[in-house]
Amino acid sequence: MGEGFTVQGHKGRLIFGYVSDVPVMCMQGRFHYYEGYPLSKCVMPVRLIKLLGVTHLIASNAAGGLNPSYKVGDIMLQKDHLNIMGFSGIILLEDQMTQTIGDEDDVHEGVYTCMGGPNYETVAELRALKVLHVDAVGMSTVHEVTTAKHCGMKCFAFSLITNICSIDYENGEEATCEEVLDGEI
Ligand code: HPA
Numbered sequence: 001m002g003e004g005f006t007v008q009g010h011k012g013r014l015i016f017g018y019v020s021d022v023p024v025m026c027m028q029g030r031f032h033y034y035e036g037y038p039l040s041k042c043v044m045p046v047r048l049i050k051l052l053g054v055t056h057l058i059a060s061n062a063a064g065g066l067n068p069s070y071k072v073g074d075i076m077l078q079k080d081h082l083n084i085m086g087f088s089g090i091i092l093l094e095d096q097m098t099q100t101i102g103d104e105d106d107v108h109e110g111v112y113t114c115m116g117g118p119n120y121e122t123v124a125e126l127r128a129l130k131v132l133h134v135d136a137v138g139m140s141t142v143h144e145v146t147t148a149k150h151c152g153m154k155c156f157a158f159s160l161i162t163n164i165c166s167i168d169y170e171n172g173e174e175a176t177c178e179e180v181l182d183g184e185i
Pocket of ligand 1: 062063064065115120121137138139162163165175180
Protein backbone atom coordinates (compact mmCIF):
# COMPACT_ATOMS: atom_id res chain seq x y z
CA MET A 1 0.00 0.00 0.00
CA GLY A 2 1.43 3.37 -0.87
CA GLU A 3 0.52 6.42 1.15
CA GLY A 4 -2.56 8.45 0.34
CA PHE A 5 -4.86 5.68 -0.89
CA THR A 6 -7.11 5.63 2.10
CA VAL A 7 -9.09 7.83 4.47
CA GLN A 8 -8.18 10.48 7.02
CA GLY A 9 -6.49 8.86 10.00
CA HIS A 10 -5.30 5.88 7.94
CA LYS A 11 -1.73 6.29 6.72
CA GLY A 12 -1.82 3.45 4.19
CA ARG A 13 1.55 1.95 5.15
CA LEU A 14 2.87 -1.54 5.83
CA ILE A 15 5.40 -1.58 8.66
CA PHE A 16 7.72 -4.48 9.42
CA GLY A 17 9.41 -5.02 12.78
CA TYR A 18 9.69 -7.12 15.90
CA VAL A 19 7.79 -7.21 19.19
CA SER A 20 10.27 -8.96 21.48
CA ASP A 21 11.51 -11.71 19.17
CA VAL A 22 8.28 -12.06 17.27
CA PRO A 23 8.30 -10.71 13.74
CA VAL A 24 5.25 -8.50 13.17
CA MET A 25 3.77 -6.72 10.21
CA CYS A 26 1.57 -3.75 10.93
CA MET A 27 -0.98 -2.34 8.50
CA GLN A 28 -1.23 1.34 9.26
CA GLY A 29 -4.57 1.76 7.58
CA ARG A 30 -6.86 -0.42 5.54
CA PHE A 31 -9.12 -0.26 2.51
CA HIS A 32 -12.77 0.46 3.19
CA TYR A 33 -15.79 -0.53 1.17
CA TYR A 34 -17.09 3.04 1.30
CA GLU A 35 -13.97 4.25 -0.49
CA GLY A 36 -15.24 2.45 -3.55
CA TYR A 37 -13.15 -0.73 -3.33
CA PRO A 38 -14.97 -4.02 -3.78
CA LEU A 39 -14.76 -6.23 -0.71
CA SER A 40 -12.37 -8.55 -2.55
CA LYS A 41 -9.93 -5.59 -2.71
CA CYS A 42 -10.57 -4.61 0.91
CA VAL A 43 -9.43 -8.07 2.02
CA MET A 44 -6.47 -8.26 -0.39
CA PRO A 45 -3.94 -7.20 2.32
CA VAL A 46 -5.09 -10.13 4.47
CA ARG A 47 -4.38 -12.55 1.64
CA LEU A 48 -1.05 -10.77 1.03
CA ILE A 49 0.12 -11.12 4.63
CA LYS A 50 -0.90 -14.76 4.59
CA LEU A 51 1.32 -15.27 1.54
CA LEU A 52 4.14 -13.49 3.39
CA GLY A 53 3.90 -16.04 6.19
CA VAL A 54 1.71 -14.34 8.79
CA THR A 55 -0.13 -16.87 10.96
CA HIS A 56 -2.05 -14.65 13.40
CA LEU A 57 -4.16 -11.59 12.69
CA ILE A 58 -4.95 -9.00 15.34
CA ALA A 59 -7.62 -6.72 13.88
CA SER A 60 -8.72 -3.47 15.46
CA ASN A 61 -11.19 -0.76 14.60
CA ALA A 62 -12.96 2.32 15.83
CA ALA A 63 -16.61 1.69 16.60
CA GLY A 64 -19.68 3.34 17.94
CA GLY A 65 -20.93 1.80 21.16
CA LEU A 66 -24.56 0.65 21.08
CA ASN A 67 -24.48 -1.29 24.32
CA PRO A 68 -25.62 1.18 27.02
CA SER A 69 -22.91 -0.02 29.42
CA TYR A 70 -20.12 1.08 27.06
CA LYS A 71 -18.37 4.44 27.30
CA VAL A 72 -15.92 6.26 25.06
CA GLY A 73 -12.45 4.76 25.45
CA ASP A 74 -13.67 1.26 26.28
CA ILE A 75 -12.38 -1.77 24.44
CA MET A 76 -14.75 -4.39 23.11
CA LEU A 77 -13.29 -7.80 22.32
CA GLN A 78 -15.22 -9.19 19.41
CA LYS A 79 -16.65 -12.44 20.64
CA ASP A 80 -18.67 -12.65 17.45
CA HIS A 81 -19.71 -10.56 14.51
CA LEU A 82 -22.78 -10.01 12.42
CA ASN A 83 -22.01 -10.05 8.72
CA ILE A 84 -24.76 -7.69 7.61
CA MET A 85 -23.17 -7.07 4.24
CA GLY A 86 -23.24 -10.83 3.78
CA PHE A 87 -27.02 -10.72 4.36
CA SER A 88 -27.32 -8.83 1.10
CA GLY A 89 -25.15 -11.36 -0.73
CA ILE A 90 -22.25 -8.98 -1.19
CA ILE A 91 -19.49 -11.26 0.13
CA LEU A 92 -17.52 -14.10 1.51
CA LEU A 93 -17.72 -16.81 4.11
CA GLU A 94 -18.38 -17.83 7.69
CA ASP A 95 -17.93 -16.23 11.13
CA GLN A 96 -15.18 -15.75 13.66
CA MET A 97 -13.64 -16.42 17.04
CA THR A 98 -13.81 -16.05 20.77
CA GLN A 99 -10.96 -14.81 22.93
CA THR A 100 -10.93 -13.52 26.47
CA ILE A 101 -8.59 -11.03 28.12
CA GLY A 102 -9.38 -9.62 31.54
CA ASP A 103 -12.62 -8.52 33.10
CA GLU A 104 -12.11 -4.85 33.87
CA ASP A 105 -14.95 -2.33 33.69
CA ASP A 106 -13.71 -0.88 30.46
CA VAL A 107 -13.11 -4.14 28.62
CA HIS A 108 -16.13 -5.98 27.27
CA GLU A 109 -16.90 -8.89 25.04
CA GLY A 110 -19.52 -8.15 22.48
CA VAL A 111 -20.90 -8.49 19.01
CA TYR A 112 -19.54 -6.24 16.28
CA THR A 113 -21.02 -5.42 12.94
CA CYS A 114 -19.78 -3.59 9.88
CA MET A 115 -21.94 -1.13 7.99
CA GLY A 116 -21.05 -0.02 4.48
CA GLY A 117 -20.65 3.66 5.41
CA PRO A 118 -19.33 6.21 4.76
CA ASN A 119 -22.21 7.88 6.62
CA TYR A 120 -22.78 7.08 10.25
CA GLU A 121 -25.97 5.22 11.03
CA THR A 122 -29.39 6.76 11.28
CA VAL A 123 -31.36 6.35 14.49
CA ALA A 124 -33.61 3.87 12.68
CA GLU A 125 -30.59 1.80 11.62
CA LEU A 126 -29.13 1.85 15.12
CA ARG A 127 -32.43 0.74 16.58
CA ALA A 128 -32.51 -2.14 14.09
CA LEU A 129 -28.94 -3.13 15.04
CA LYS A 130 -29.91 -3.18 18.70
CA VAL A 131 -32.74 -5.58 17.92
CA LEU A 132 -30.08 -7.78 16.30
CA HIS A 133 -28.03 -7.69 19.56
CA VAL A 134 -25.15 -5.71 18.10
CA ASP A 135 -22.96 -4.10 20.79
CA ALA A 136 -20.69 -1.99 18.59
CA VAL A 137 -20.78 -0.81 15.00
CA GLY A 138 -18.01 0.19 12.61
CA MET A 139 -17.13 0.07 8.95
CA SER A 140 -14.49 -2.66 8.69
CA THR A 141 -13.04 -5.88 10.08
CA VAL A 142 -15.87 -8.38 9.45
CA HIS A 143 -14.72 -9.23 5.93
CA GLU A 144 -11.03 -9.10 6.91
CA VAL A 145 -11.48 -11.55 9.78
CA THR A 146 -13.66 -13.77 7.62
CA THR A 147 -10.95 -13.86 4.97
CA ALA A 148 -8.19 -14.47 7.53
CA LYS A 149 -10.14 -17.41 8.93
CA HIS A 150 -10.64 -18.71 5.42
CA CYS A 151 -6.86 -18.51 4.91
CA GLY A 152 -6.32 -20.56 8.07
CA MET A 153 -5.05 -17.70 10.23
CA LYS A 154 -5.85 -17.37 13.92
CA CYS A 155 -7.74 -14.14 14.61
CA PHE A 156 -8.29 -11.81 17.47
CA ALA A 157 -10.35 -8.68 16.90
CA PHE A 158 -11.23 -5.76 19.11
CA SER A 159 -12.98 -2.41 18.84
CA LEU A 160 -12.10 0.86 20.50
CA ILE A 161 -15.34 2.63 21.38
CA THR A 162 -14.83 6.12 20.03
CA ASN A 163 -18.40 7.38 20.35
CA ILE A 164 -21.68 6.36 21.85
CA CYS A 165 -24.50 5.69 19.42
CA SER A 166 -27.71 7.35 20.43
CA ILE A 167 -31.08 5.87 19.55
CA ASP A 168 -32.91 8.91 20.88
CA TYR A 169 -34.40 11.22 18.22
CA GLU A 170 -34.90 14.09 20.65
CA ASN A 171 -31.75 14.25 22.75
CA GLY A 172 -29.22 12.13 20.91
CA GLU A 173 -25.90 13.32 19.54
CA GLU A 174 -24.92 12.29 16.02
CA ALA A 175 -21.49 10.69 15.57
CA THR A 176 -18.89 12.88 13.86
CA CYS A 177 -15.53 12.16 12.21
CA GLU A 178 -13.79 14.49 14.70
CA GLU A 179 -15.14 12.57 17.67
CA VAL A 180 -14.07 9.26 16.12
CA LEU A 181 -10.57 10.53 15.34
CA ASP A 182 -10.29 12.04 18.85
CA GLY A 183 -11.25 8.70 20.37
CA GLU A 184 -8.57 6.78 18.47
CA ILE A 185 -5.29 6.21 20.23
N1 HPA B 1 -20.62 3.98 13.26
C1 HPA B 1 -19.91 3.40 12.26
N2 HPA B 1 -18.58 3.38 12.24
C2 HPA B 1 -17.93 3.96 13.26
C3 HPA B 1 -18.62 4.59 14.32
C4 HPA B 1 -20.03 4.59 14.31
O1 HPA B 1 -20.71 5.13 15.22
N3 HPA B 1 -17.68 5.07 15.17
C5 HPA B 1 -16.46 4.74 14.64
N4 HPA B 1 -16.61 4.07 13.48
